[in-house]
Amino acid sequence: MTRRASATVATLATVAAAALVLAGCAAESTPPAQPTPEASSAVAGLPVEHVATISPVRLAEGVVPPTNRWYSSLAFSPDLLPIYPSPLAVAPREDGLTIQVPPVAVGEKSITASFSGGLSLGLGATSLEVVRTDPVSVTVAYSAGDAERARVTLAQGSPIVAIAAATDLDITLSAAPTSVGDKAWTAVVDGVTYLLRGDAQVSGSTVSVGSGKTLQVAGLPKGADPTAWASAIGDPVTDVASSYVVGDSDVTTRLAYEGTDRTVVVPFAGRTAASSCGLGTYDTPYGPLQACASSTLEWTVPRITAQTAYDFDGLDDTTRQTIAAQATADLADTPPTPADTYFGGKGLARIASLLELGKALGDTQLVSAATDRLATELKPWTDPSGCTTEATRCFVYDDVLHLVVGKQPSFGSEEGNDHHFHYGYFLFAAGVLGTERPELVDGMRPVMDALAADVAAGSAELPALRAFDPYRGHSWASGPAPFADGNNQESSSEAVSAWNGLATWAAAAGDDSLGTEAAWLLSSEADAARTLWLEPENLPAGFTHTMVSLNWSSKRDYATWFSADPSAILGIQAVPVGPVSLQYLGKDPKRVAENVADAGDTAFTGPLGDYVQAYSALASPDAATAAATAFAARATFDDGWSKALALAWAAAAERSQ
Secondary structure, three states: OOOOOOOOOOOEOOOOOOOOEEOOEEOOOOOOOOOOOOOOOOOOOOOEOOOOOOOOOOEOOOOOOOOOOOOOHHHHOOOOOOEOOOOOEEEEEOOEEEEEOOOOEEOOOEEEOOOOOOEEEEOOOOEEEEEEEOOOEEEEEEEEOOEEEEEEEEEOOOOEEEEEEOOOEEEEEOOOOEEEEOOEEEEEEOOEEEEEEEOEEEEOOEEEEOOOOEEEEEEOOOOOOHHHHHHHOOOOOOEEEEEEEEOOOEEEEEEEEEOOOOOEEOOOOOOOEOOOOOOOEEEEOOEEEEOEEOOEEEEEEEOOOOOOOOOOOOOOHHHHHHHHHHHHHHHHHOOOOOOOHHHHHHHHHHHHHHHHHHHHHOOHHHHHHHHHHHHHHHHHHHOOOHHHOOOOOEEEEEOOOOEEEEEOOOOOHHHOOOHHHHHHHHHHHHHHHHHHOHHHHHHHHHHHHHHHHHHHHOOOOOOOOOOEEOOOOEEOOOOOOOOOOOOEEOOHHHHHHHHHHHHHHHHHHOOHHHHHHHHHHHHHHHHHHHHHHHOOOOOOOOOOOOOOOEEEOOEEEOOOOOOOOHHHHHHOOOOOOOHHHHHOOOOOHHHHHHHHHHOOOOOOOOOOHHHHHHHHOOOOHHHHHHHHHHHHHOOOOOOOOOHHHHHHHHHHHHHOO
16 A cells, blocks of 8 residues: 556557647647667666566566556456446456446545446456556456467446457356347346447357457446447457647647447546537446547647746745745755655755745845755766665666666555656756756756656656556556555646656756657646546535545545545645646635635644645635745745745745736
8 A cells, every 4th residue: 555556469559759849730649559679768777676576467478567557456466356447347357357337325535436246257267467558448368277268458438348259258147138139238237237249149148259259348327228339339449549739728638449430438527529429428436427429539628838936027025035035044954855766856856946946036046056955966866877886866677567666665666656756856856957057967867767758758668658547637646556446646736746847857858759748748637636636526415525635446535545634635635836836726716715614624734734725825815815924934844845935835826816
């Protein structure tokens, strides 16, 4: 458990290549289907060491270990766990799988749709392994002994499970199907209708599928017309190709469900498909999701621009001098950065933020001092061979899990947990330093490019988009996802910070392709942070809070991994508040005030209360003034922040309204 938890065989369809943006005209990215042996190695200079105690247990040879995916438990968990290709729940077994349209249950602090049963499909197998992956879909091979029996493909946004027979296959169902037309049958379990579509023969509860043929099984929403669904389903989906376009004011994501010219897709919360959506509506923890006759999904979100400094032009002299004096004191009081990758990264980002604050204030002495300090603190981390002589403040390449791992790990980072949170801080710090001192960029490049490749860009050894789920539009935090409710992410703001850091490094390094990819990730994650965490719509009656702090594949919680205090539940959605946060955190000032009120009497005094106070400043100019007054009197701040940074935030928040 972590604090954040905190398309052929051996390919990884990704969005690694970035779109080209010229003079306001955006071009769609068309990434390669997989990293190739000829691709540049991002980890060539790092020592090789298997740091974690885990290894994949169900993964075909040559397939990159799929950490941080919605389906990661398939490859890693000793005991098979349910996975959730929205809107379905699927429970894999060694002999088959069970498919369910899970019912939603609502409590005061949780909205759940966890697996609880459904239509069982026995495949006569004795084992399974993951044989193909991409960020949105996965294919699993079922075998009996050494003989493969079937391959099952599951995809986010597809309510259809495709079972391709590798030999003449008899599938045993837990409910006898009834014919509803040519090559179409339905079976009903617990009031849910499941549609079977394919070239098959049915006898009682047995469905026989010839070698090389495919049976598709769909879980239908309540009241759906099975014959309309049967007409909408063509050939099976084989994989999902993701692409994006970065424009001047918005960012578009497109998912192509490949292998067919017609199927049924289900857009995630708040999105629409490119075609008709008249096939019914699923009830889910994220609200109603419509089923659409289409083989593509496409949607647009507002573009967020990477930002490292406030615009303090015109700031009054008294406030400017007060903040500058405090920033100088804060820099002097900054302790040596910790040796682990989470708190060490936060410490580096604090110094980098003070550097950027000095630039915004026009304080050349502060800039010089902060730059010197940042260069000193960051230097050991940027030595690619550092772990050959040092035990901490260095990185290795884990060739078993295909991870870049910092020594010493924290919060399960050796298993892939929270990498985007941790490494985003490093990339931000290196980008700020490289912008101020360009002559240092080449020396930092080997390690920083390795971190960028690990969390997003990919390379010959590393999967692209390790953490990011293009269908959901946000990242997953757990590496092996050893949970019955799927994967999860807690700190939406640290995920936004990660892609802001990636963009900052890309700009300093002169990597336009990486910068464009970072713009897509940043914009998508910021939109998800607002619409799924802080300002969600469709919260059901019975859920008694105004926001959600922990989103899972199958549920949503008003909770954290580390504290039950309401201040922590809200505050973790603002860490690390900074210039880029102004672009998305306060879109709805009324909702800001409601969320702060929901945090109760200890909102500003409990754990992470300083961040809740910062968030509250976006509710109104008066709230920003109140925050500035409170920060002036406050003695302690989170280790990744400081009093000067808090005062600067309050001033910027007031000016932004």
